[in-house]
Amino acid sequence: MAFKDATVQEIDQVMQDAWKAFLQYRKTTLKQRADFMRTIGSEMTAVSDELIPTVMEETHLPEARVKNELARTIFQLTSYAAACEAGHWLEVRIDTANTEKGDPDIRKMQVPLGPVVVFGASNFPFAYSTAGGDTASAFAAGCPVVVKAHPAHPRTSDTVAKAIFKAVEKCGLPKGVFGHVHGAGFETGKALVTHPHTRAVGFTGSYGGGKALFDWANQRKAPIPVFAEMGSINPVFVLPDKLKQSAREVAGLYAGSITLGTGQFCTNPGLIIGIDNEDLQVFINELGAAIKKVAPGTMLHSGIAKAYGEKRKAALEQQNVETVAVSELPAKEEQGVPTVASATAQAFFNNPLLHQEVFGPYSLVIRCSDKDELLQVVSHLEGQLTCTLMATEKDIQTHTELVDMVQDLCGRFIHNGVPTGVRVALSMQHGGPFPATTDSRFTSVGADGIKRWVRPLSFQNWEDHLLPDALKNANPLGIWRTINDQLSNGALA
Amino acid sequence: MAFKDATVQEIDQVMQDAWKAFLQYRKTTLKQRADFMRTIGSEMTAVSDELIPTVMEETHLPEARVKNELARTIFQLTSYAAACEAGHWLEVRIDTANTEKGDPDIRKMQVPLGPVVVFGASNFPFAYSTAGGDTASAFAAGCPVVVKAHPAHPRTSDTVAKAIFKAVEKCGLPKGVFGHVHGAGFETGKALVTHPHTRAVGFTGSYGGGKALFDWANQRKAPIPVFAEMGSINPVFVLPDKLKQSAREVAGLYAGSITLGTGQFCTNPGLIIGIDNEDLQVFINELGAAIKKVAPGTMLHSGIAKAYGEKRKAALEQQNVETVAVSELPAKEEQGVPTVASATAQAFFNNPLLHQEVFGPYSLVIRCSDKDELLQVVSHLEGQLTCTLMATEKDIQTHTELVDMVQDLCGRFIHNGVPTGVRVALSMQHGGPFPATTDSRFTSVGADGIKRWVRPLSFQNWEDHLLPDALKNANPLGIWRTINDQLSNGALA
Numbered sequence: 001m002a003f004k005d006a007t008v009q010e011i012d013q014v015m016q017d018a019w020k021a022f023l024q025y026r027k028t029t030l031k032q033r034a035d036f037m038r039t040i041g042s043e044m045t046a047v048s049d050e051l052i053p054t055v056m057e058e059t060h061l062p063e064a065r066v067k068n069e070l071a072r073t074i075f076q077l078t079s080y081a082a083a084c085e086a087g088h089w090l091e092v093r094i095d096t097a098n099t100e101k102g103d104p105d106i107r108k109m110q111v112p113l114g115p116v117v118v119f120g121a122s123n124f125p126f127a128y129s130t131a132g133g134d135t136a137s138a139f140a141a142g143c144p145v146v147v148k149a150h151p152a153h154p155r156t157s158d159t160v161a162k163a164i165f166k167a168v169e170k171c172g173l174p175k176g177v178f179g180h181v182h183g184a185g186f187e188t189g190k191a192l193v194t195h196p197h198t199r200a201v202g203f204t205g206s207y208g209g210g211k212a213l214f215d216w217a218n219q220r221k222a223p224i225p226v227f228a229e230m231g232s233i234n235p236v237f238v239l240p241d242k243l244k245q246s247a248r249e250v251a252g253l254y255a256g257s258i259t260l261g262t263g264q265f266c267t268n269p270g271l272i273i274g275i276d277n278e279d280l281q282v283f284i285n286e287l288g289a290a291i292k293k294v295a296p297g298t299m300l301h302s303g304i305a306k307a308y309g310e311k312r313k314a315a316l317e318q319q320n321v322e323t324v325a326v327s328e329l330p331a332k333e334e335q336g337v338p339t340v341a342s343a344t345a346q347a348f349f350n351n352p353l354l355h356q357e358v359f360g361p362y363s364l365v366i367r368c369s370d371k372d373e374l375l376q377v378v379s380h381l382e383g384q385l386t387c388t389l390m391a392t393e394k395d396i397q398t399h400t401e402l403v404d405m406v407q408d409l410c411g412r413f414i415h416n417g418v419p420t421g422v423r424v425a426l427s428m429q430h431g432g433p434f435p436a437t438t439d440s441r442f443t444s445v446g447a448d449g450i451k452r453w454v455r456p457l458s459f460q461n462w463e464d465h466l467l468p469d470a471l472k473n474a475n476p477l478g479i480w481r482t483i484n485d486q487l488s489n490g491a492l493a
Numbered sequence: 494m495a496f497k498d499a500t501v502q503e504i505d506q507v508m509q510d511a512w513k514a515f516l517q518y519r520k521t522t523l524k525q526r527a528d529f530m531r532t533i534g535s536e537m538t539a540v541s542d543e544l545i546p547t548v549m550e551e552t553h554l555p556e557a558r559v560k561n562e563l564a565r566t567i568f569q570l571t572s573y574a575a576a577c578e579a580g581h582w583l584e585v586r587i588d589t590a591n592t593e594k595g596d597p598d599i600r601k602m603q604v605p606l607g608p609v610v611v612f613g614a615s616n617f618p619f620a621y622s623t624a625g626g627d628t629a630s631a632f633a634a635g636c637p638v639v640v641k642a643h644p645a646h647p648r649t650s651d652t653v654a655k656a657i658f659k660a661v662e663k664c665g666l667p668k669g670v671f672g673h674v675h676g677a678g679f680e681t682g683k684a685l686v687t688h689p690h691t692r693a694v695g696f697t698g699s700y701g702g703g704k705a706l707f708d709w710a711n712q713r714k715a716p717i718p719v720f721a722e723m724g725s726i727n728p729v730f731v732l733p734d735k736l737k738q739s740a741r742e743v744a745g746l747y748a749g750s751i752t753l754g755t756g757q758f759c760t761n762p763g764l765i766i767g768i769d770n771e772d773l774q775v776f777i778n779e780l781g782a783a784i785k786k787v788a789p790g791t792m793l794h795s796g797i798a799k800a801y802g803e804k805r806k807a808a809l810e811q812q813n814v815e816t817v818a819v820s821e822l823p824a825k826e827e828q829g830v831p832t833v834a835s836a837t838a839q840a841f842f843n844n845p846l847l848h849q850e851v852f853g854p855y856s857l858v859i860r861c862s863d864k865d866e867l868l869q870v871v872s873h874l875e876g877q878l879t880c881t882l883m884a885t886e887k888d889i890q891t892h893t894e895l896v897d898m899v900q901d902l903c904g905r906f907i908h909n910g911v912p913t914g915v916r917v918a919l920s921m922q923h924g925g926p927f928p929a930t931t932d933s934r935f936t937s938v939g940a941d942g943i944k945r946w947v948r949p950l951s952f953q954n955w956e957d958h959l960l961p962d963a964l965k966n967a968n969p970l971g972i973w974r975t976i977n978d979q980l981s982n983g984a985l986a
Contacts, residue, residue, distance in 0.1 A: 023897065088975070093941070095918040104910060106920040111900070113933070218711045222876070222927040225934065383715065396959065404516065407604070412951040415959070417597060425588040426975060427599040429951035434715040440606070440948040441718065448586070448949070455933040456941070458905040458922040466889065466908070480980055482581070482919060487973055487980070 003154040006181035011191045017176030018115035018144040019197040024174045026112050026142040029469075030477065034081035036171045037139055040131055041074040043163035043170075051159050055125050058153040060298040060334075065261060066126075073126040076424055077136045083426070083447030084140035087479035090470050091456070094483045094492065104461045107471040110454035112142030113225075114199030117192045119213070121204035122152040122300050123264045129153070130160035130180070133424075133444055134202030134227075139177075141453035143200070146179035148192060152301040154182055186212075193217050193226075200453055203228040204266070204444065207435055214438045227452045228438045229431065232385035233270035233357045234419045235409075237374070237402065239395035242416075243279035248286050250390050254363070255290030257418035262297030262336045263361030264304070267386055267419040270357055273377050276344075276367035284365055287340055288325030296327055296335035299360065305334040308360035312339055315358055320347035324365065336360040345373040349380055375402055383433025383440065384410040386419040409433065411440060496647040499674035504684045510669030511608035511637040512690040517667045519605050519635040522962075523970065527574035529664045530632055533624055534567040536656035536663075544652050548618050551646040553791040553827075558754060559619075566619040569917055570629050576919070576940030577633035580972035583963050584949070587976045587985065597954045600964040603947035605635030606718075607692030610685045612706070614697035615645040615793050616757045622646070623653035623673070626917075626937055627695030627720075632670075634946035636693070639672035641685060645794040647675055679705075686710050686719075693946055696721040697759070697937065700928055707931045720945045721931045722924065725878035726763035726850045727912045728902075730867070730895065732888035735909075736772035743883050744776050747856070748783030750911035755790030755829045756854030757797070760879050760912040763850055766870050769837075769860035777858055780833055781818030789820055789828035792853065798827040801853035805832055808851055813840035817858065829853040838866040842873055868895055876926025876933065877903040879912040902926065904933060 006014070028036075044051065048070060055066050083089065090109045097105040116138040120129030127133065130147050138145045149157035161180035168178055183189065189209075193201055193216045201217055201224065203210050210228030217226045238250060257269050272287075274280040299305040316323050320343055327338040338361040345368040348354050354364060368374045387410040389396070389403065396403060407413055411432035422430055422445050430445035431437040437444075442452045459467055469476050473492040480489045499507070521529075537544065541563060548559050576582065583602045590598040609631040613622030620626065628638045642650035654673035661671055676682065682702075686694055686709045694710055694717065696703050703721030710719045731743060750762050765780075767773040792798040809816050813836055820831040831854040838861040841847050847857060861867045880903040882889070882896065889896060900906055904925035915923055915938050923938035924930040930937075935945045952960055962969050966985040973982045 027897075083978075086978070088980070093918075093920040095916070095920040102914075103916045103918070104914075106905075106916055106918060108920040108922055114901070214716070215711075218708075223707070223931065224927075225932065393959075404520075407950060408607070411949065412599075412953055413955075414953040415955045417954045421595075421597075423588070423596045423599055425586075425596070425599060426978060427586040427588040427601045427951060429601055429949040431949075433948075434717075438716065439718065441944075443949060451934075455926075456904065456922040456924075456936060457900060458920060460905055460907040461910045462906075462908045466886075485576075485579070485919060487581070487982075489980075 003182040005183040005185050005188050008191045011181060011188065011195060014146055014179040014181060015115060015195040015197040018146055018179055021144045021174035021176030022114050025144055025177045028142065030085045030087055032171070033140055033142065034085045036167060036173060037077045037081035037084070037136060039167040039170055040164050041077040043166045044070065044074060044131060044160060047159060047163055051156065054159055055153060055156040058156050059125050059300050069124065069126045072424065073132060076127065076133050077131065079424060080136045080140050080447050080450070083450070087470065087477055089447065089450045089454070090479060092470050092479065092481035094471065094481060096484060106458050106460050107467060108456050108458040109468065109470045111457045113453050113455055114143060115197055116143045116145050116200045116202060116453055117198050118145055118147045119189065119203040119205065120147060120150045120157065122150050122304065124204070125153045125156050128204045130157045131164055133449055137449035138202070138453045141450050143453045144177045146181065146192065148188060149180060149182050151184040189213065190216055194220055198224060200224055201226040202444065202452065206230060210438060225452065226438050227442050227444060229266065229444050230435055230437065231266045231357050231359065232432065232436045234267055234384055234386045234388070235271045235273060235381060236269045236388040236390060237406065238272060238274040238283060239389065239391040239399060240275050240277065240279065241392040241395045242390045243274060243283050245392060247279050247283040251283050251286035252290055253418060255287055255294065257420045258363045259291070259294045259338045259361040260420050262299055264300055264359065265420050267422060269388065269419055270363055271366065272363055273366040273368065273374060275371065275374060276369060280367060284324055284342060291325040291338045291340045292328045294327055294338040295329040296331035296337045298332065298334055299336045302334055304359065305336065308336050308358065311358040312360065312362050314353065315364065316341055318351055318353060320344060340365065342367060345369065345377055348377065355380065355382070371399065375405065378402065378405045378409065381409055383436045385430065385432045385436045386410050386412045386414060388414040388417065388419055390416055411436065496675040498676040498678050498681050501684045504674060504681065504688060507639055507672040507674060508608060508688040508690040511639050511672055514637045514667035514669030515607050518637055518670045521635065523578045523580055525664070526633055526635065527578045529660060529666060530570045530574035530577070530629060532660040532663055533657050534570040536659045537563065537567060537624060537653060540652060540656055544649065547652055548646060548649040551649050552618050552793050562617065562619045565917065566625060569620065569626050570624065572917060573629045573633050573940050573943070576943070580963065580970055582940065582943045583972060585963050585972065585974035587964065587974060589977060599951050599953050600960060601949050601951040602961065602963045604950045606946050606948055607636060608690055609636045609638050609693045609695060609946055610691050611638055611640045612682065612696040612698065613640060613643045613650065615643050615797065617697070618646045618649050621697045623650045624657055626942055630942035631695070631946045634943045636946045637670045639674065639685065641681060642673060642675050644677040682706065683709055687713055691717060693717055694719040695937065695945065699723060703931060718945065719931050720935050720937060722759065722937050723928055723930065724759045724850050724852065725925065725929045727760055727877055727879045727881070728764045728766060728874060729762045729881040729883060730899065731765060731767040731776060732882065732884040732892060733768050733770065733772065734885040734888045735883045736767065736776050738885060740772050740776040741779050744779035745783055746911060748780055748787065750913045751856045752784070752787045752831045752854040753913045755792055757793055757852065758913050760915060762881065762912055763856055764859065765856055766859040766861065766867060768864065768867060769862060773860060777817055777835060784818040784831045784833045785821045787820050787831040788822040789824035789830045791825065791827055792829045795827055797852065798829065801829050801851065804851040805853065805855050807846065808857065809834055811844055811846060813837060833858065835860060838862065838870055841870065848873065848875070864892065868898065871895065871898045871902065874902055876929045878923065878925045878929045879903050879905045879907060881907040881910065881912055883909055904929065
């Protein structure tokens with residue numbers, strides 16, 4: 001089955017339809033949007049017998065993982081639906097008139113930006129693709145969505161799109177509220193991002209892809225926001241006292257995290273940094289021993305397998321990089337071979353190639369000669385989705401500057417854990433300083449992701465019955481609002 | 494007194510100092526920041542006898558206006574200080590561990606981005622300049638600020654800067670928390686925006702200036718957010734029933750708004766749109782009669798006076814543009830002459846020059862032949878700070894599509910009022926779709942302006958005593974937090 005790239009004319013039609021749908025969809029109630037999102041979830045469940053084999057064929061992901069991801073995707077839809085209805089994200093602020101000062105009544109709420117174009121991820125064919133987190137949060141915001149199917153799983157994307165179309169129909173929404181186009185080439189993406197009716201862009205993928213969208217969006221006559229999540233090496237600092245106490249346990253934990261899902265997570269720990277001593281050697285040896293026993297896994301698609309092979313090879317060939325361990329189990333073609341390497345901090349400082357992500361089951365251990373070198377590593381790092389500290393209390397007390405500096409680098413800061421495993425919750429920040437994402441002020445996981453697709457609109461001097469429900473005196477939506485600087489979930493007296 | 498442009502070396506030093514100060518300043522408590530902001534206010538009050546004549550000399554603004562603006566600026570500092578302490582802007586979200594599901598404890602709060610560079614406005618020498626809204630909100634966020642003094646009021650800026658330096662010293666803060674440089678040229682701005690330690694930019698001024706900063710920021714190796722407020726023509730729709738009932742009153746109200754402060758407000762109503770009939774003619778005649786009686790005022794500086802003279806002349810010379818009225822009172826050099834012109838909707842559609850802001854006491858009345866043309870005007874407009882509807886209930890019922898469409902254009906939507914007069918309150922949105930601002934999701938007025946300078950940081954699996962106070966179980970700051978999706982201002986059980 002071949003998928004033809006959408007033409008510029010087809011894209012124009014899809015965006016025109018999305019715009020027309022926007023004028024109606026933005027007026028839907030929070031409940032209508034939430035019902036729509038829940039219906040998408042049930043329509044996906046209804047076709048799961050078709051979806052699961054399709055996605056397994058297209059991505060080589062194992063059944064358990066795929067089923068898990070489908071459940072997570074439906075949880076995203078239903079939990080963001082609940083957040084949509086709760087209405088905190090409307091951020092209502094009311095300041096009543098002060099006739100003495102001549103201040104008018106002003107009431108502010110968040111309103112949708114307009115049609116959002118979503119570029120799904122190859123590594124999350126459900127959770128960050130067609131009906132994934134970007135799509136769900138945009139629907140909650142009141143924005144139509146146009147998805148460009150990822151060329152690595154076009155049939156999966158089509159099947160999910162059909163489930164969304166069915167939900168659109170069942171919920172009586174305008175057809176254009178969802179659009180779905182194919183496009184393996186550069187031109188499709190550019191036509192979508194530069195279309196005048198496109199008002200925002202969501203992307204999960206490589207730096208090259210995300211940066212191109214960001215640049216196109218900023219070069220438009222009217223620039224639009226792009227939230228691109230572009231990956232990360234997720235540095236892990238393993239501090240001396242922690243290693244003295246539990247080098248073996250930390251090694252076991254990290255052998256699992258590095259190779260989880262054949263290392264194909266954007267939160268995969270690609271860099272581990274410690275001070276070189278006997279305990280670090282124990283850690284490295286144990287990590288190596290564990291890695292040798294992890295079986296290679298078939299990667300998502302041939303492009304990713306090829307890139308992993310090449311980048312891994314290039315990294316291992318660098319001067320002063322030692323291969324610590326390679327999986328000893330047999331590897332088939334297109335499989336990612338678990339690998340751990342090691343280098344001194346000096347080698348790391350001198351070679352920017354070692355700062356780059358090797359997407360797959362690979363990690364590099366940096367051996368620092370002392371505390372100062374550990375700090376220097378931090379100053380050589382770019383923005384990250386996550387940073388992790390494996391540390392005892394004593395470590396934290398003796399490395400206060402490190403603890404401070406690391407927080408500047410990342411969106412999520414983990415203590416004695418692993419970065420893989422991204423909880424879908426309001427407290428989650430999945431977004432970090434550039435180049436981890438294009439705008440560190442937003443997240444793509446959790447209901448706060450809705451904020452990417454909305455903007456504040458103030459209503460000044462409107463009579464109560466002419467205001468949107470969220471702003472009415474009686475608070476018919478029963479939401480929390482800030483009234484004259486005080487939070488309240490009641491009516492305005 | 495001459496002000497030399499800061500050299501690239503001087504700027505580098507200022508930004509290095511700002512970065513060093515950031516590492517300390519971000520750890521200050523909310524109370525320390527609020528005290529600092531209040532101290533700036535009292536230091537400005539202490540030098541008001543020096544400030545007021547200086548600013549009057551540099552900007553030609555009358556004493557009453559200047560005193561008013563100083564009071565407003567101090568109110569901004571103290572009210573944002575209160576918002577800083579209240580801590581809503583920290584947007585704390587806590588999700589406790591769920592051991593059954595294997596979900597870790599995650600706690601999120603807003604943290605400062607780093608040094609913010611502020612480019613003040615010529616038309617608000619206090620309120621949107623050295624110690625203005627951008628500076629105050631950045632200090633609240635925990636960010637050091639480097640101000641580039643506006644070349645139209647360098648002595649005023651120096652005097653305010655001295656007050657801030659004094660406050661820095663009194664509060665025992667690191668010196669680099671505030672920096673102040675001069676620069677009339679292009680190079681100073683570029684060096685500030687492209688410096689690696691600059692983490693965000695605030696700007697109020699012209700489209701040309703703001704767009705240049707935006708482009709430089711996006712072309713950096715690591716792009717940074719720019720919030721540039723770049724002006725607006727603030728369309729006002731005067732609907733038929735409203736005019737039938739009160740054409741004279743509306744005309745009087747708008748004659749005042751158009752000429753307030755010699756038209757030098759970014760919310761000045763530069764475009765008035767109505768359906769041509771007898772009532773609109775009455776409105777135009779009355780507006781003209783009132784405008785003729787308004788005295789010209791000396792503009793902020795010779796550059797603005799020259800630009801007003803030229804743009805006004807060019808607008809009046811366009812084909813099918815009729816001059817309705819010009820102030821009949823004598824005008825001195827560098828004074829802005831109150832002027833109202835009129836044109837048909839067709840003339841407006843055919844001539845993009847008429848869509849542009851003429852910064853000063855000028856407004857253009859567009860005469861539409863019917864409802865459809867009124868809607869067409871909306872589709873010809875770009876993003877705006879404000880839109881206003883002068884309308885009765887009957888008008889609103891018969892113009893539902895217009896009411897809908899206008900909301901897409903603007904950040905603040907006014908009913909039966911004037912756009913001039915920007916209330917400093919949490920409910921205020923001073924920011925609109927491009928080109929009114931570079932990012933419609935943020936505001937430069939009101940305490941929500943703090944959001945421009947912060948990003949979320951999640952702490953995963955940290956023990957209570959190692960967490961920042963805002964995230965601790967006991968809620969020592971006594972702030973509102975979202976705990977397991979429920980708002981609470983109490984401790985975590």
